[in-house]
Amino acid sequence: MRYLPLTADDRAAMLDAIGAPSVEALFADIPAAARLTAPLDLPPHQGEMAVERHLTALAMKNLSAGCAPCFLGAGAYRHHLPAAVDHLIQRGEFLTSYTPYQPEISQGTLQSLFEFQTQVALITGMEVANASMYDGATACAEAAAMACRVTRRRRVLLSGGLHPHYRAVTATWVRHTGAEVEALAPDPINIEDLIGRVDDETACVVVQTPGFFGHLGDWSALAGVCHAAGALLVVAVTEPLSLGLLTAPGAMGADIVVGEGLSLAGPLSFGGPGVGLFATRDRFVRQMPGRLVGQTVDADGRRGWVLTLATREQHIRREKATSNICTNAGLVALAFSIHMALLGEAGFTRLAELNHTAAVALAARLAQIRGVRVVPSTWFNEFAVTLPRPAAEVVDALAARGILGGVPVSRFYPEYPELEPVLLIAVTETVSADDMDSLVRALTEVLA
């Protein structure tokens, strides 16, 4: 067994040193009734080749998004990842290290997380960011819970333009802390009135930009109303690349910005692991969940980094902690950070521009197809369209033609029949001109 270094001789010598007659004797504290008397019915160990054969066969049953024109988004966007990213995160010193509790021999992880925190703060337009959460949806839930702590209020208002998974996770999460959640109906045409619902019991309003159906929001007025009422504005970002082109939520008055970094840390990997982004204002830092890396000096006065403000955290504060989070998304945060480092200001903004121009071009062509209507008037790289038939059927018909043609909204909202014709279409730099031609042609055929 290739992962086990001990030989039979080693084991015998060790038992001798211990003074135990057998390995079994070391388990004497386990009551006999609780111990298995026979081996479990499981397959025996296998060499690399056999395992590889089995798993490769399963992988081959999937249609890899790289092998088909792919227009899927809905919170997970397929971008090209520079080769250096995956190479660097596989360095064993990053891959196989633990949470940096011993800072003297963890400066690599700590410095890279400090850089990650800075990058996230910069793109969101916020003052401070943490070292990552599990994903965007849980970051959103933690933001709502934090807003309740900061305001000492219990009402959480969720926009109908917030991703359905973020809505569900947030509602599930904060309900247990005694908060009341008001989730507005899904809102493809962007008519909801959030401002009129903010009152002096509101802890926070949670919105998303770009919205789930594509709309871009100017949240400045809402932020003003929230602040006048003593509430916080939480802005969720499911496509961080949009921040390369759009006014940052921080500049619109957001108090907490959360996001999903998966799209820039990739690969999509069926949706996980991703990396939750979490940024806020300096004055709320002691109410933040999650790990924070801070700068300091060592005994020789040299600059270095440590985990800091741990008195917020579970391993110190136990039941009084701001969150129970421990393990987060360190390696995915590293991948995000490396990609951002490679892009730089010039690459990040240009990549965002490329996504937007491609999405604008495709929307114009789709709008020419009979029965297809582009729903939002503004968007970044994803927009909702309505079709003359249920979108799920159309998606299956497109899949049969080898095209991953979008995400039907009914997948998330089966209880809203009026959303059956709504399809989300995302366009990133990975979509070629040929891919767009294929979609336009196939959709025209399917709808004919």
Added chain:
Amino acid sequence: MTTTGNRALMLEEPLLFEQDAPGRSGVDLPEPEDPVADRLGGLRRKGRIGLPGLSEPQVVRHYTRLSQKNYGIDSGIYPLGSCTMKHNPRLNEKMARLPGFADIHPFQPAATVQGALAVMDELANWLKALTGMPAVALSPAAGAHGELCGLMAIRAALEHRGDARRTVLVPESAHGTNPATAALCGYAVQSIPANGDGGRVSVAALRERLGGDVAAVMLTNPNTCGLFESDIVEIAQAVHEAGAFFYLDGANFNALVGRVRVADLGVDAMHINLHKTFSTPHGGGGPGAGPVVFSDTLAPFAPLPFLVHGPEGLRLAETGPAGAMPFGRLKGFHGQFGVFVRALAYMLSMGGDGLLQASSDAVLNANYLLARLKDDLTPAFPGPCMHEVLFDDRFLKDTGVTTLDLAKAMIDEGLHPMTMYFPLVVHGALLMEPTETESLASLDQFVATVKALAARARAGEAASFHESPTLSPRRRLDETAAARTPVLRWRETG
């Protein structure tokens, strides 16, 4: 000190932000096409973001140098107690990167992801077989997230039977996540003593606290003293008789795999850290995965989504089978799929026989450390231990050397220190978990080094301990200053 501050292979590296040349980039992207009217509705960003511009060679060098300031399992023994820092097989990484697994979108039509759903199904079956439990929720992203999943299901079950209980009992030796999770789930936390029967929860003390207000008892087994809670079956019975649920923290499952099925212990829910027991990398603090197994009583309350077998194969459903009353959703998408592939690759590699051998070797290795170190250090409890061994700091009494000093001296010797000052039930705790992937030679070297350090401490060399580490990329860092005046990001100065 050298002119540069560098020391041979150990190279100083400035921040990314200190290497900026405006306009420079590590990627080549085409010019955007002729400008079309944008659809940004006047929300175009104004002004610079402030991201630094670096070329690819600079970025590669930056992260290579940073990596060299980190200790990993690939570097050497990493005996952090309760963290199960075992070898991370590279086959796992290779499998997770197959395009059919890595490059699939979470919302592809079910017909195009049957292989991915089969991975989830196979993993679920392994976890059910190893625990004997009838149901599993795969979506939790880490151990603490799994705890939340378990307690939310417990609360849903209690609410369903109209039984509003307010309290969760947690032993004082528990991981901090346990009380934090219970509080997050809306429960009052009561600590129960864990010093009965030499480091174990006292059944009598537990019975005294059990009552109509107790929703759940959260127990870690083997516990954080490295001991098996021998009365666990009796504890489970007492918990159930009081109408409460029994949650097991599975962080230490590595000691039990293939030898004990938690279903046979009377457990209602347990999370399994795939990044501990099943060898997926810790990555400097994640990502992990914390699937939760459930008993029949709790299974109906498991969270969304459901993995369903149907006439057209597997699919993920938002509605469960008849009788399902999911408490909600815990995570975006469908869980840590990339971690699932790695864990399954490990299970298939090890097989039932290998997993049993692994837990045996893990316990053997820990007991070997106990046997070899017991005369030089002070074991908190007599053996045998399970997969980790706990020492306290009595052996350092009157030496002027603390547990922290010893740990920092170990760094200079090329060892990663053990867990320090946890659990809280013994003074100056040193908790060592070598795992089964350490060779005898590696253990012997560790033992010899720790013995030598203990001898140095006894010989009155406290001053050198206080100076340590001196050979690491940084010496002791001023954590007090970091917390007093937090500098949590780089800012442009001047």
